Amino acid sequence: MKKADMNLNKILSLNNVIKKFGDVVALKGVSLNSYKGICMAVLGENGAGKSTLMNIISGVYKKTSGEMFFEKKEWDPKNTKHAEKLGVAIIHQELNTVNEMTVLDNVFLGSEIKTKLGTINYKKELKILNEVLIEIEINIDPMKEMNRLSVAEQQMIEIAKAIIRDAKVIIMDEPTSSLSNKETLKLFEVIKKMKAQNKSIIYISHRLQEIPVVCERMTIIRDGTFIGEYLVGELSEDEIIAKMVGRSITEKFPQKIKKAGEKIFEVKHLRNDFLKNVSFEIKSNEILGFAGLVGAKRTELFKTIIGLYPKINMEMNYLGKEVNFKSPNHAIRQNFYYVTEDRKLEGLHLNESIKFNISLSSIDKLKVKFLRFISGMKEIKNSEFYFQKTLIKAPDIDRVAGNLSGGNQQKVLIAKALSANPKIIVFDEPTRGVDVGARREIYDLIYEFKKNNNGGIVVISNDLPEIIGLCDRVLVMKNGIITKEILEAEMNQETILRYAI
Numbered sequence: 001m002k003k004a005d006m007n008l009n010k011i012l013s014l015n016n017v018i019k020k021f022g023d024v025v026a027l028k029g030v031s032l033n034s035y036k037g038i039c040m041a042v043l044g045e046n047g048a049g050k051s052t053l054m055n056i057i058s059g060v061y062k063k064t065s066g067e068m069f070f071e072k073k074e075w076d077p078k079n080t081k082h083a084e085k086l087g088v089a090i091i092h093q094e095l096n097t098v099n100e101m102t103v104l105d106n107v108f109l110g111s112e113i114k115t116k117l118g119t120i121n122y123k124k125e126l127k128i129l130n131e132v133l134i135e136i137e138i139n140i141d142p143m144k145e146m147n148r149l150s151v152a153e154q155q156m157i158e159i160a161k162a163i164i165r166d167a168k169v170i171i172m173d174e175p176t177s178s179l180s181n182k183e184t185l186k187l188f189e190v191i192k193k194m195k196a197q198n199k200s201i202i203y204i205s206h207r208l209q210e211i212p213v214v215c216e217r218m219t220i221i222r223d224g225t226f227i228g229e230y231l232v233g234e235l236s237e238d239e240i241i242a243k244m245v246g247r248s249i250t251e252k253f254p255q256k257i258k259k260a261g262e263k264i265f266e267v268k269h270l271r272n273d274f275l276k277n278v279s280f281e282i283k284s285n286e287i288l289g290f291a292g293l294v295g296a297k298r299t300e301l302f303k304t305i306i307g308l309y310p311k312i313n314m315e316m317n318y319l320g321k322e323v324n325f326k327s328p329n330h331a332i333r334q335n336f337y338y339v340t341e342d343r344k345l346e347g348l349h350l351n352e353s354i355k356f357n358i359s360l361s362s363i364d365k366l367k368v369k370f371l372r373f374i375s376g377m378k379e380i381k382n383s384e385f386y387f388q389k390t391l392i393k394a395p396d397i398d399r400v401a402g403n404l405s406g407g408n409q410q411k412v413l414i415a416k417a418l419s420a421n422p423k424i425i426v427f428d429e430p431t432r433g434v435d436v437g438a439r440r441e442i443y444d445l446i447y448e449f450k451k452n453n454n455g456g457i458v459v460i461s462n463d464l465p466e467i468i469g470l471c472d473r474v475l476v477m478k479n480g481i482i483t484k485e486i487l488e489a490e491m492n493q494e495t496i497l498r499y500a501i
């Protein structure tokens with residue numbers, strides 16, 4: 001036992017856990033420990049089995065075999081509610097809140113405090129919630145409706161809920177993936193407070209730079225197998241990556257190719273509820289980045305362009321012609337494709353196969369000549385092609401998209417976009433929830449598109465190293481205005497942030 005391990009107080013331990021889904025073996029023998037007052041990172045590539053493991057701990061799935069102990073007793077929760085009752089709470093990436101309810105009702109949903117008369121004791125509930133919110137220094141009105149809170153605030157409420165229910169182990173599945181830098185720092189402060197209260201945190205993230213800030217230990221899994229448990233600081237970032245992906249990744253970004261060509265798309269004086277006189281152009285063979293803080297209205301800008309929000313004033317010129325897209329489908333038919341940042345709600349049909357999802361963007365090209373129906377052969381050939389091109393990790397194209405890991409769902413979304421063969425492609429957060437190895441694969445696909453299609457590419461991203469590593473030109477936005485155009489020579493984080501804040 002290492003010196004640093006001597007004072008550890010183990011609360012949860014898993015040993016050689018195996019999980020099979022039909023013919024898919026998601027976990028081939030994983031071990032994990034969680035200790036009081038310690039934040040344990042769980043690291044692994046997309047599809048490594050992290051979410052499956054967390055779902056087993058929190059009672060969503062049953063393990064196929066292996067051992068689990070919680071406070072020295074066998075751990076076998078019947079469902080998430082049962083796990084929560086026994087002291088293990090999970091805060092999912094996609095939050096599980098009932099939107100129309102108030103914060104207060106949501107927090108006590110299913111475990112309401114009753115008066116002697118059997119009615120809900122709102123006064124007591126309010127007192128308890130307020131005490132916790134003060135304790136973790138969060139200023140949110142308990143009477144506000146959940147759907148009026150930001151994602152970060154909803155997450156804080158989920159944490160407050162876990163504390164109220166006296167969770168001893170709190171699992172956080174990619175908690176910072178939709179948070180701004182400021183919100184992330186606030187979350188880290190709250191985690192620090194929870195550790196001080198001896199709570200045990202299990203923390204999943206693909207952002208390796210976060211790990212030393214918030215975690216003390218880490219467990220690495222690869223392809224459903226346990227690689228090891230380490231102290232944070234024991235391995236360099238490159239060593240962590242090598243253990244996660246089984247090979248080293250020296251270059252995170254492809255070599256930039258300078259190739260910007262003609263202007264192919266131009267927007268002038270775009271205004272609506274979100275945007276104030278936005279003008280810009282997209283050039284062929286160029287990767288144009290959109291940087292800004294969460295709330296800068298970059299997503300709204302492109303959703304306006306593709307006809308999802310009304311435009312008040314604007315001129316739009318595309319390949320020398322005036323255009324006005326009336327809907328996303330109208331835009332796609334004219335070869336302008338926006339790849340959403342929200343793959344679950346807007347991007348994919350989660351209950352349908354990979355094949356179905358890839359085909360959806362390109363139905364016209366899959367039809368039998370002169371007839372109205374789709375050629376099954378063409379559909380399979382086309383889906384196979386993009387399935388292989390985007391390196392989706394799944395046994396075949398007939399698998400249900402919703403059963404893929406998050407990062408592989410993101411690849412299906414990209415395969416679907418590429419299958420439409422667009423002239424202009426807008427990627428909104430193309431690597432959200434994607435591991436380091438798969439990120440590089442996505443960057444390579446973006447570069448291949450740049451090299452071969454003579455088209456334009458837009459990348460919206462909160463990840464500044466990604467914007468700088470990938471883009472030829474960057475537009476910075478703030479509150480619905482473009483505040484600065486930055487060319488490659490002047491591109492650095494400080495300059496971007498100066499115009500974003």
Ligand SMILES: Nc1ncnc2c1ncn2[C@@H]1O[C@H](COP(=O)(O)OP(=O)(O)OP(=O)(O)O)[C@@H](O)[C@H]1O
Nearest residue numbers: 021026046047048049050051052403404405406407
């Ligand atoms: N309900 C299910 N049915 C079939 N296969 C599943 C199911 N849930 C997960 N899998 C498979 O189990 C494997 C592990 O997936 P999991 O979501 O646990 O990975 P992950 O490490 O969380 O990945 P990511 O970082 O991309 O979220 C994948 O191959 C996935 O397709």
